[in-house]
Amino acid sequence: MIVSSVKLKIDGVEVSVPEGTTILKAAKDNGIIIPTLCNMDGLIPYGGCRMCLVEISGSPKLFPACTTPVGPEMQVTTVSDRLKEHRKMVVQMLLAERTHICAVCVANDHCELQALANHLGVDHVMFERNWSNDQIDLTHDFLVIDRNRCILCTRCIRICDQIEGVHTLDLKLRGKDAQVIMDLDEHWANSCSCTSCRKCAKACPVGAIYIESEPIEHTKRKDIAEFILDRRNRK
Amino acid sequence: MTAPAKVRVATVWLSGCSGCHMSFLDQDERLVDLAQKIQLVYSPIADVKEFPEDVNVTLIEGAIANEEQLHMLQKVRARTKVLISLGDCAVTGNVTALRNSWRHSDQAVLERAYKEKSDLNAAIPTDVPKLLIKAHPLHEAVKVDFYIPGCPPPADLINYVLTELLAGRAPNMEGRSKYG
Numbered sequence: 001m002i003v004s005s006v007k008l009k010i011d012g013v014e015v016s017v018p019e020g021t022t023i024l025k026a027a028k029d030n031g032i033i034i035p036t037l038c039n040m041d042g043l044i045p046y047g048g049c050r051m052c053l054v055e056i057s058g059s060p061k062l063f064p065a066c067t068t069p070v071g072p073e074m075q076v077t078t079v080s081d082r083l084k085e086h087r088k089m090v091v092q093m094l095l096a097e098r099t100h101i102c103a104v105c106v107a108n109d110h111c112e113l114q115a116l117a118n119h120l121g122v123d124h125v126m127f128e129r130n131w132s133n134d135q136i137d138l139t140h141d142f143l144v145i146d147r148n149r150c151i152l153c154t155r156c157i158r159i160c161d162q163i164e165g166v167h168t169l170d171l172k173l174r175g176k177d178a179q180v181i182m183d184l185d186e187h188w189a190n191s192c193s194c195t196s197c198r199k200c201a202k203a204c205p206v207g208a209i210y211i212e213s214e215p216i217e218h219t220k221r222k223d224i225a226e227f228i229l230d231r232r233n234r235k
Numbered sequence: 236m237t238a239p240a241k242v243r244v245a246t247v248w249l250s251g252c253s254g255c256h257m258s259f260l261d262q263d264e265r266l267v268d269l270a271q272k273i274q275l276v277y278s279p280i281a282d283v284k285e286f287p288e289d290v291n292v293t294l295i296e297g298a299i300a301n302e303e304q305l306h307m308l309q310k311v312r313a314r315t316k317v318l319i320s321l322g323d324c325a326v327t328g329n330v331t332a333l334r335n336s337w338r339h340s341d342q343a344v345l346e347r348a349y350k351e352k353s354d355l356n357a358a359i360p361t362d363v364p365k366l367l368i369k370a371h372p373l374h375e376a377v378k379v380d381f382y383i384p385g386c387p388p389p390a391d392l393i394n395y396v397l398t399e400l401l402a403g404r405a406p407n408m409e410g411r412s413k414y415g
Contacts, residue, residue: 095327099336102415103329103386114414121409123382124326124374131335131369148336 008074023076024052024065034078035087035119037094037112038153039066040203042225043162046154050090051116054078062086088120096127097176098134099148100206107207110216113151114206134179139189142212143201145180150208152178156200163225168194180208199224242401243291245277246321247311249304250331250370251297254387255322256280259294261390269394272401288314292400294321294383294393298331299371303364312377317400320373321393323386323414330386332370341366381405384412 003018010027017026022045027034038049045066053062055077065078077083094100094113102108116122134147154171157180161167168191172181182191201209202221211219221227248256256279262269276290277283286307293315299305312318323329334340345366350357373379383396392411399406 101323101327101329101333102413103323104333105415108415118413119410121407121412123384123408123412124320124372124379126374128375129328129332129335131332133336 006070006072006074008070008072008076010076011078017070019070021070022066023054023063023068023070023074026070027065027076027078032078034065035116036066037090037116037151037205038155040155040159040222040225042223042227042229043155043158043203046158049094049151049153051087053083053086055080055083084120087116088122091117091120091122092125092127094151095122095125096129098130098132098150105149105207106210107149107216107220110220111207112205112222130176137182137188139187140194141189141196142214143188143196143198143209144212145188145209147179147208149206150180151206152180153205155203155205156180156209159199159203159225163228164195164197164199166193166195169200241274242272243276243287243289244273245275245286245290245293245311245315246279247277247286247293247295247297247307248279249295249297249308249325250300251322251324252330253279253296255294255296255325258385258387258390259321259393262394263390265394269397273397286310286314290315292317292319292397294319295325295373296321298324298328299367299373299376300331301364301366305367305376308373308377317380318373318377319381319383319396320379321383322388323384325373326382326384327414328370328372332372335369339368341368382408382412384408384414386415388412 005016006019007014007016010030010032013030015026015030017029024034034052037051038046039052047064047067050064052065054065056063057075102114132148136146138144157169160169168182169180171178172185173179182188183193198211201211201219202224210216246256246259275281276287293311299308320326324331334344337343345359349359381396383392385392396406
């Protein structure tokens with residue numbers, strides 16, 4: 001099958017990519033990095049965090065680059081004052097939603113949310129914090145989930161379903177009350193589907209899921225989904 | 236010819252561990268340069284009893300955890316031109332605010348510390364300032380002009396912010412500051 005290519009402009013640079021490519025991938029393949037949080041290469045895009053929103057000329061709306069396919073003659077802007085303010089707002093809302101205290105977090109210095117706050121210059125949070133007191137599950141032999149640090153990016157849920165193929169993890173409830181659960185809301189030790197494969201901990205961008213007594217820098221691996229798919233395809 | 240007036244600087248220590256002040260002192264020999272341009276008019280490391288009037292810049296370490304600190308913060312704000320939140324406790328609440336996740340956390344921490352965990356004479360002290368129900372970052376109580384996050388903020392970052400302000404420029408924290 002011949003895939004036709006699409007020509008568009010990203011930040012004024014003319015690029016040509018196969019039809020159906022997302023704006024995020026088209027940008028990345030041409031050296032333009034758009035900040036992301038819920039995106040993980042190799043997983044089906046979720047479009048939940050709104051960090052990668054971009055401007056497309058002709059529309060007043062903002063579009064998530066991770067789920068929006070390129071179109072012919074599209075003119076995409078990935079850097080502007082409006083987008084910067086928007087991204088700073090997203091980081092602030094995430095920091096306010098649950099109890100994020102970097103100084104006592106296992107992922108300190110290895111956290112994508114913390115790194116984005118630094119990169120964008122989010123030097124304070126204008127919203128009053130919720131100070132969540134959500135459940136911490138320490139029942140598993142070595143996997144830990146602290147839901148107070150969860151940003152609901154669903155990378156753990158998607159990698160469990162799409163790569164490991166067991167779908168132990170899922171979400172219950174909605175909005176700020178949403179929680180990552182195991183099976184039908186069991187304690188982790190009682191989950192009959194979990195294979196203890198650790199992919200959830202590797203995919204987690206923050207300190208919500210981690211491996212007890214393993215240095216976090218050994219656990220976190222942002223390319224894990226793409227890496228496994230690549231190895232499978234070589235068989 | 237008279238020398239130009241020095242910038243009046245103060246530092247205040249609220250609910251924090253003093254680590255931010257340690258970091259301030261970690262500016263090392265740069266403090267000598269700084270001393271040419273500033274006069275330290277109030278600080279935990281200076282023996283001044285009352286917070287003075289007409290302060291140009293005040294750096295505050297720590298969150299607001301009790302009524303006395305809230306009162307102090309309001310006084311400092313009224314007497315200071317540029318107020319800076321120094322470190323994560325002042326900026327976010329940080330460790331001081333760990334108790335905020337519990338309902339009635341003021342009572343909960345006192346019960347825990349002075350009764351449940353006490354071996355001897357278990358009693359909650361009554362002759363100390365009343366705890367606020369929650370610990371708050373400074374900007375939830377007063378207007379804050381600049382923020383220096385970090386636990387503690389690196390000495391280089393404190394020096395950068397002060398140098399920029401003394402040169403009459405607004406510091407740009409993009410890619411410079413880090414929580415934790």
